Amino acid sequence: MGKNKKNICLLHNTIRGDEKLLIEAAKKFAVNLDVVDVTDLILRTKGQFKFDVILDRCLSSTKGIHAGLFFEGIGIPFVNTVKVAQICEDKFATSMKLTEYKVPTVSFAMVFNVDQAKIAIEEMGGYPIVIKPTVGSWGRLVNKINDLDALEAILEHKDTFAGPIHKSFYLQKYIEKPGRDIRVHNINGQVIAAIYRKSDHWITNTARGAQPLPCRIDQDLENIAKLTGKAIGAGILGIDVFETKDGYLVNEVNHKLEFKNVQRVTSIDVASKIIKYCLTCAL
Amino acid sequence: MKANCPICDTSLKLSADLIESEVFECVDCHRKIVVKSIGKKIELEEAPGVEEDWGE
Structure with a gap:
């Protein structure tokens, strides 16, 4: 570890394109970047960790949060915070x-x-309705329920076969989208980039094949993304936004950005902005 | 760098900038492969399937 350089730990359990962009970006800064697989760690309070900040890139949210509880507990800043x-x-x-x-x-x-x-569902205006697991990503098990028969079938299957987390049924009103949604990146309160995610399917995750396209950030989009940042807390956030005739609606907020598509289609160096933010959080 | 796919045994030409824990797709069987270690010998394994809590 070099003298006077901040030691950033990139904590992961798989290296994807996003992590490689972060590794490259870190070379532009006066930092030591340690790439650490969370599954190689033993998190005991006796452990010696010389990091100034941890950048959580664990693909597993559970492992990431447990690592965060540990590192925050021993006084090392964790990005994003466990709270976020x-x-x-x-x-x-x-x-x-x-x-x-x-x-x-x-x-x-x-x-x-x-x-x-x-x-x-009746109070929310009727069918169709969307049911999602409270935990999960990439559109997994996100279902559109078009009628009572489908509702009864899906809930019965969840009740019979699924684990406890799937027996809390999180319902959302189905929003008719113009064949796309918007992913906005908010880093430490600054709205830095946005893309459309275009798809013929009602699920518009890029992980499910949606096409990323550049999106201009208008004032309303910036405002809603900033307000979302205030609600969730400072950090690195990926905000999913729907366009409706009544304005923008926030759908979800993601805490471990997959940004390679954003960086590719907007030419905005998101990876460097993430490293820079980590430095502001470092000891 | 060269190694064989741990699933279909195809001889793979690996990118020089490959790093440990990186996942790539076999050009032949299209399964996801993870780099377990890079040393004198490169060790590859089939990448684990997607878990319930994976993602953003």
């Missing part, structure tokens, strides 16, 4: 925080049985 990660990791927690800060967001309900679900 825990809000973003749970879609219901995100919805509650957005509501608290009056961020325009998609109507939602949490229910625990089919009878409650029927009432909630």
